[in-house]
Amino acid sequence: MLSQKSGTAKLDHVTAILAQLNADFDGSQLSTPQKKQLLEQLKVYGRSVEHSDPIFTKHGMQTLGRYAFEGKETSTSQEALRCIANALLLQPRTRQILVDLGHGPHAAEKLKSESTDDEFLASRVLFLTTYNAKLDYPQLVRDNHLADNINAAITRHANRYSKSARPKSQEHTQPMELLALSETLKLLFNITHFHPDLTGYFSPSIPHIFKILVRRGIPQPPLKEPTNFLVNALLNLNLEATNPSQPSNPAVFPPSDPNCNTSHLIAILDASIIAYPQPELDTTVAPVLTLIRRIYELAPAPVQTHMATSILPTPSERDKPLGQSNTLSSRLLNLTTSALTPNLRGSISAMLFELSNKDAATFVQNVGYGFASGFLMSNNITMPDEVLSQHEPDTARGIPVNPITGQRLDTEEQVDQEPMTQAEKEREAERLFVLFERLKATGVMDVQNPVEEAYQSGRIDELPDDSD
Incomplete structure (x- = not known):
């Protein structure tokens, strides 16, 4: 009885919060902290599907969408985006609702922001809508600069690893930074997987992905996030694309050190085989192996020789x-x-x-x-x-x-072994005869006993009883 009352109370509160937020969007009676507090409460409720139904309706998504993409306050916009991301994850039907409300282009535009939180949330929303929703990604690339925004985000992450940047302080030091990078890489992979014709738009990110991958080193375990997402993101890209700053050279093989990227991938492969148990290798290591094979196919002869020598x-x-x-x-x-x-x-x-x-x-x-x-x-x-x-x-x-x-x-070790005696030969022949007879009896294979065949062909003579 208590749980039923608690559930009813939650449902009523969710309904009231959405009504209050919807009514206040134009009236602006609530302060920014008050709106943020209401959205935070809604986010907590939305982590469970039970008794949160109003969030997952068209009306609920419409209210959240207005705060996420039309509101001017960054804090309330991000809280609304968190609510939307939770809804898209827990209730797949909300993905098409969001698309039908016209918020796909809004999310793509949101990726222009240099805020790590905005990048994480916009990438996550777009990533989730690659499943169970009909969002026109070619249009987002063409009209809303989605590919340019993703490339720019990855470039910003890569700039943290420039040799001229101060060590560590400029690299990824906050968990949210790595989460944002991971979500953007997952989004890139899904777009290029489901829309291969858009692959070329993301070629500018190839050198930056390799830069992050190599300069982050090999973590423990070797394919923990975001290393696995960096590898996956490269799988669908055109690895023959040239570096924009050096048009005559493929981005995979930088002139300063053509072997650096392949050597690092081989080192990841080696470390991963050691780190993960064999039953997990089929899923964890397969992308690295596939990437190495793809790169070898297009590598110049000196790099191919180096790869062969290393493996x-x-x-x-x-x-x-x-x-x-x-x-x-x-x-x-x-x-x-x-x-x-x-x-x-x-x-x-x-x-x-x-x-x-x-x-x-x-x-x-x-x-x-x-x-x-x-x-x-x-x-x-x-x-x-x-x-x-x-x-x-x-x-x-x-x-x-x-x-x-x-x-x-x-x-090779030389084994000194005495020749078999006649008795040993007879015992071995008898053992083989029995094994073949058992194999024939199973019916699995149609085999003829070689001893029987030799006897029938006259290649075996029966010795008299007094023979040595």
Whole structure:
């Protein structure tokens, strides 16, 4: 009974607050602090859907929209935007209501503000309306300069990391700054994902995203916000776009250090494989791997060589079978056979194949046939017989390697083993015969026992009882 009364009281209070705010918007009887207090109370109520229904109606969104986009006081505008953001998150139907009220362009215009709070709130509202709403984003880009405003916001964030800026004091030091950057990056990703034809408008942000990504270093865990959003934002962009300040050079490969961006991404990949448990790698690491593969495809030859050297096994690793050293290449090779990373293992094998110039022979030489065979067979790639020669040299040092394990032949452990006795041979043949008979009985495979086949073909003679 108490909860029902409390719920009714909340519903009545929400209705009263909205009516008071709506009536006062033109009359201006309430002071700014009073309006802000009412909106703060509404925000608290709006964090739960129960007994807050008036907020999620057209009338409620209309009242909040007026304060958010038409009001002159910054504090009340931001409180109204917070109420709207909560409503869009909790009740998806309110997203189309907001669009129908014509507030999409207003939110895009709001991104012109250099206020961190305004950026966070406007980006969040626009991000949420990319789902379950029909907002004309091409029109927002064309008429309301949405892409320009997003690019400008990302540039402002990147300027905090300029070498000329004072260390730390100019970087992101407040949680809201990082939240604003994250929301803007999420919005950029969704726009370019759902509207690929708008991708080119965001090319000016590429060097700034890389600048933030590299100069922030590698956090712990490596893909915590906003690092993951920085990586995701780059996935849909045209990475062949040139830097506006240096039209002859792609923004991904700055002339001062063409390898800096790729080296940092590879370092993030290495740190992430160590930091996250294998069941999480399929979702966490996949975007980094995809971005590295995209960049490799368009990289100039010197950068491709640097990337291959950083990822593929080095000659020093061949002192052991490949996959047994504590290196990035070993970790990647072991993931290609992991049952816990079904999606990632194919992407890793594809990347290693691409780093091998998409040549099957080079691929086997680089990673060993043991790791290469599954990928080659699943992709119907023919393997030249001569590649499996026991004397295939290591191309880096001309030293023969085992084509299966990738290990140098001169470092393989020599096992001294006595030849099998006749009794041991008979026991092994009997064991294999039994195993094949059991396999036939399962009906899973249609196999013929090799011992039986050899006997039927006359290749086995039955010995007399007195034979040694």
